[in-house]
Amino acid sequence: ETGVTQSPTHLIKTRGQQVTLRCSSQSGHNTVSWYQQALGQGPQFIFQYYREEENGRGNFPPRFSGLQFPNYSSELNVNALELDDSALYLCASSGEKQGNYGYTFGSGTRLTVV
Amino acid sequence: KQEVTQIPAALSVPEGENLVLNCSFTDSAIYNLQWFRQDPGKGLTSLLLIQSSQREQTSGRLNASLDKSSGRSTLYIAASQPGDSATYLCAVDNYGQNFVFGPGTRLSVLP
Numbered sequence: 001e002t003g004v005t006q007s008p009t010h011l012i013k014t015r016g017q018q019v020t021l022r023c024s025s026q027s028g029h030n031t032v033s034w035y036q037q038a039l040g041q042g043p044q045f046i047f048q049y050y051r052e053e054e055n056g057r058g059n060f061p062p063r064f065s066g067l068q069f070p071n072y073s074s075e076l077n078v079n080a081l082e083l084d085d086s087a088l089y090l091c092a093s094s095g096e097k098q099g100n101y102g103y104t105f106g107s108g109t110r111l112t113v114v
Numbered sequence: 115k116q117e118v119t120q121i122p123a124a125l126s127v128p129e130g131e132n133l134v135l136n137c138s139f140t141d142s143a144i145y146n147l148q149w150f151r152q153d154p155g156k157g158l159t160s161l162l163l164i165q166s167s168q169r170e171q172t173s174g175r176l177n178a179s180l181d182k183s184s185g186r187s188t189l190y191i192a193a194s195q196p197g198d199s200a201t202y203l204c205a206v207d208n209y210g211q212n213f214v215f216g217p218g219t220r221l222s223v224l225p
Binding site for chain 1: 146148150156159203205206214219
C-alpha cells in the first residue's frame with residue numbers, strides 16, 4: 001500500500017509567477033485535501049476534493065485553485081504568487097477503510113516566493 | 115467556528131520523564147480527533163486517531179484521551195526519549211469537511 005506522495009519537494013518562484021503542486025493519494029482513497037502551513041503555525045485548510053469535485057474551501061482567495069483527476073491524484077495551482085505564499089503545502093488523502101476515517105499526509109512541498 | 119488551542123507551546127524535559135500535552139477545542143460536534151507528529155521541515159505523521167464515540171487510544175508509549183463534552187484531548191507520552199523531539203499537532207475533524215489544527219507543542223527531550 002503506497003502512501004501520499006507530493007512533488008516537487010522544494011520550489012523557488014518569483015513574485016507574480018504561477019505554480020502547480022502535485023499530489024498522488026494513497027491507494028483506495030478518493031478524497032484529497034490541501035493545507036498551507038506557514039513557519040511556526042499549524043496547517044490551514046485550503047480546499048478539499050471528493051471524486052473530482054470541490055467539496056469545501058477555506059479562507060483562501062480564488063487565485064488558489066485545484067483539480068482532482070479520475071485516479072484521485074490532485075493539483076494545487078497558485079496564480080500571481082505573493083511573498084506571503086511562501087509556506088509548506090501539505091496534501092492529505094482519506095477514504096472509507098474499515099473504520100479508519102483518518103487522514104494520511106504527504107511530506108509536503110516547500111514553496112519559497114522571492 | 116471551530117478553534118483549537120494547544121498548551122504548552124513549547125516543552126523541554128530530560129529523557130525518561132512522562133509528559134502530557136493538552137489540546138482544547140471550542141465546538142464539541144466533532145467527527146474525530148487526530149494527533150500528529152511533525153519533524154522540522156517535514157510532513158505530518160499520524161500518531162493516534164480517536165473517533166468521536168471513543169474515549170482513548172493507545173499505541174506503544176503514547177496514549178490519547180478525548181473528552182468531547184469539555185472540548186479537551188490529552189496526549190500522554192511515557193518514558194520520553196530524545197527521538198520524541200518534534201512538534202506535536204492536534205487536529206479536529208469537523209465531519210469530514212476539513213481538519214482544524216492547533217498551533218502545536220514543540221517538544222525537546224534532552225539526553
